[in-house]
Amino acid sequence: MKLYRRYILYIGICLGLLVSPFCTGSAEAKDFVVVIDAGHGGHDPGAIGKISKEKNINLNVALKLGKQIQKNCPDVKVIYTRNRDVFIPLDRRAEIANNAKADLFISIHTNALAKNRTAQGASTWTLGLAKSDANLEVAKRENSVILYESDYKTRYAGFNPNSAESYIIFEFMQDKYMSQSVHLASLVQKHFRHTCKRNDRGVHQAGFLVLKASAMPSILVELGFISTPEEERYLNTEAGTTSLANGIFRAFLTYKREQEIRLNGNSNTILPEDVPEPAMQEEKDSTTAEAEKKETTHSEPKQAPQRPQQAEKAATAQTERSGIVFKIQILTSSRPLAKNDKRLKGLKDVDYYKEGGLYKYTYGASPDYNKVLRTKRSITAQFKDAFIIAFKNGEKTNVNAAINEFKKNRNK
Template sequence: MKLYRRYILFISICLGLLTSPFGISSAIAKDFVVVIDAGHGGHDPGAVGKISKEKNINLNVALKLGKQIKKNCPDVKVVYTRERDVFIPLDRRAEIANDAKADLFISVHTNALANNRVAKGASTWTLGLAKSDANLEVAKRENSVILYESDYKTRYAGFNPNSAESYIIFEFMQDKYMSQSVHLASLVQRHFRNTCQRVDRGVHQAGFLVLKASAMPSILVELGFISTPEEERYLNSETGTTTLADGIFRAFLAYKREQEIRQNGSSNTILPEDVPDPVKKETIDTTSNETLENEESPKEVVSKAPQRPQQVEKAVTSQTERSGIVFKIQILTSSRPLAQNDKRLKGLKGVDYYKEGGIYKYTYGDSSDYNNVLRTKRNIAAQFKDAFIIAFKDGKKMNVNVAIDEFKRKRNK
């Protein structure tokens, strides 16, 4: 009888685990889903050069990018908005990403200039209000795709891609994925510059309809200028398309790894050996708003505040001097030092920072008591929604979950 009762109890527990949201089924990790969007297609050629059409360049790079991810990331599901030369409406592209519950949306495009103007280099764009006429023109060109749709006035609520007035809607729009999108865009540009040896035209914002309708971190990549003969030849070469796809792939890997470390404290995503790990076994914050709006200085990606390397050195030294475990709140990152009155610090006093992987990481609060830092984080949550706690031990960064466990053990002694 006792054996029978134990058997019934065992079966009940198993059934409970299977049906419970905290049971076995929830332990199965969801695939990381990335949607790759090859811009234009079918009867929409995109920008047209002397020897090629944008739609074909976009598709070539998009398929190579997806192939790289599939080959190297078995835990990632790749979804294409198109895999051949067909026309896909803008809203349908975003719908594909939303239906797939994508973690990332990467739209691949090729730039162009009118009137025989010549330009070189790659840029990456996120959703926002265009802050220059040049940026607005890029958005107008990409959004003009909707004119190929017979019912575009109904589909897009009267939006006119060629009217500057239509873009006012982007001024009042709040994008909760902005920080992640900007960070991914910054990683793409870093690899375009360092891995692909491309001219870095920076990170920009503009009102792209395809990004507006996508409910996840999203970027739009402009690979180069089809209107510049030298660029067009590169964009149509095997070397060019492979190199560009590889640059985006490496940025994707870095972003994915950072997100996993931030969420889980560890990651199985392996970066290529010849690319420095930007996080050094820890996370990079996604709150840095690195944007470029000055076409005359394409490598200026953040604020024009004067560099103060002696302060950065001091910050690094101050952390290495501390013994034991110290908790801090990471509030944002930047590729260059920020002035004390920089608006991104939002008036916060006593901000410290240290340099890691070429990135300046800004922190607030400093205590060996995790609870004190946690309370401080709650106090600044309204100002820094994406802030998170990090830990150092004897001046060296460590896994924050391990640090918390150690703090608890010492407190309970």
């Protein structure tokens, strides 16, 4: 009888733990898994510059990116295909990601041109058929790593990385993760452009074997050109590698947050507020950053942006009633926008607030989070990078805390 009571008590404790607020979540919950692949390594140096080797640049940025994610995202599991100078076969890299059931695969590389040609800037690639000879050459260079493997003809079914005919297989491939991969690649390029101030060489497709074998959204980043002396020096500085890792990290945060909102209606991933949101920021003109800072800090706008009295009055009334107002942030600008500015895409009742010397434009103010969420969905086609923010008593506040308070008040 005593043993039976102990058994019942044990079952009760287990059930209590399952519903305890200290649990990490439901049975379906799992960490977001990202696999970071530092290209080349060991006896495969990758492209070789005058003062460095590609394999070391790739690893440096990969480790910095992983540390950023681990430091700021406790719900993300980071896996490296390599975290030191070792050779990893190309198919093994994708296998690591597949075995981990990764949500993302990010392969980091450094570009190069032959015959003393020079170029500058970063690009991001997804799986597909190369649309130009230049794109095909990038794929050939990255795929040639398999030549370091003694059994590559068997392991890769006779694929010849230097033969254009081998790449015909990519013409008939149907990648179900293509749209997600392209979107992540676009976010990376936006952050390279705005956060890192890099020359944007765009998003491209080519037949990369390492992406072909991965069963999740996957991108391959080319950080810059080791064959260009100025670029090589930048890629070997602490500031340069830190900036590039930070750009990829911010793109990752934006992507992860969007995926969570799409699946769950909300997200615990917070985008950094200490600098402009590069994914939302519009292209700057040729004026220097110092001039922009001076203008936004010390002078008032010559032409005030649209601030409709009706929307402002409604938002004020909502704040007085509930203390919380949700809004959709649609874009950020270093300068004020006229009410008919084409970047507002015809939206009426657009508001703005100033933060860090920047003008951040919002739409759809309401104390009802669900209403704002529906509004956000209705403008997704026009503003795909829009996201929801919250104000409490006129001050910006943590959106997740505001959502929790909204739900608590609604259930009363």
